Amino acid sequence: MMKRNFIFIFLLILSCSHTLPPPPVNFSNKPVVIKEFFLGPGDELNVFVWRHPDLTLTTKVDPWGRIFYPLIGEIQLKKMTVLDLQKRIQKGLSKYLVNPQVTVSVKTYRNLKIMVLGEVKKPAVFPIDRPITITEAISLAGGFTLDAKQTSIIVIRGNNQNPTILRLNLKGALTKADFSQNIYLQPGDIVYIPPSIIANLERFFKRFESILRPFVDLSVGVLIWRRVEEW
Structure with a gap:
């Protein structure tokens, strides 16, 4: 009789649970999707200008996030990708050259670290030597646990005083090959995988x-x- 009473109570709770309102969410369900990796202090860059070996060089981003390039001078790289820098140099050289062909690549990335916490098998701080996506980061952490809520992955980005909170749904990336929210992580990002009540x-x-x-x-x-x- 006691076992039957327990089963009845358990079924009653489950049958009523869907009427409860969902908990409030203080961040957007539509994250800012950043598919490119921002350059930063310590990155070593190769700049190649076709037919102009005097303008082809290797340079390192200084602690203030700048490089100095011939004919152009100081270039501030804050929130600038490799493609952005390539366009910036090409535009600057256009004052002196006809249709300059510029290619920028990263020779060596700076010392990068990200943190993966929550419902993963091996939560930890991970050093990385190249830009990686959020699914790659979760793979480094051993993958999801059985209780991971794959539809609400949280990325905390920026300083503690004014962080940016991104909410990502990776279920589509893993089951439907929809990689629209499989963003590249930035240095210092904290990835948190919450538990799923379901x-x-x-x-x-x-x-x-x-x-x-x-x-x-x-x-x-x-x-x-x-x-x-x-x-």
Whole structure:
């Protein structure tokens, strides 16, 4: 009798849970998707100008995020990608050359670190030697745990006083080859994978499957599962 009472209470909680309002969210569901990697202090760059070996050089971004280039002078690289810098140099050289052909590449990236926390198998701080995407970072951390909420991955970017909070849905990237939110991480980014209440309930349900099966038929089990999914 006690076991039957427990099952009844458990089913009642599950059947009512979908009526509860979702918890408030203080950040946008539409993150700023940054697909390029910003240059920064310590990056070593190769600049190649076709047919102009005197303008072809290797330079390093100084601690203030600047480089100095012949004929142009100081170039501030704040929030500038390789392509942005390439266009900036090409525009500057256009005053002296006809249709300059400029190619910029990164010879050596600076010492980069990111942090992956939450529902991953090996949460840690990871040094990286190149730009990586968020799915690559999660792979470095051993992948998701069973309780990971893949539809609400949080990226904390910037300083502690004024951080930028991004909310990403990676389920499509992993199941439907939709990589629109598989952004490149920036140095110092913190990736947090929250636990999924749905995942916890699913595991809890499976643990009690042997107890529930004698008391409920398949149709009731499907109904319970749908309601858990809706929560």
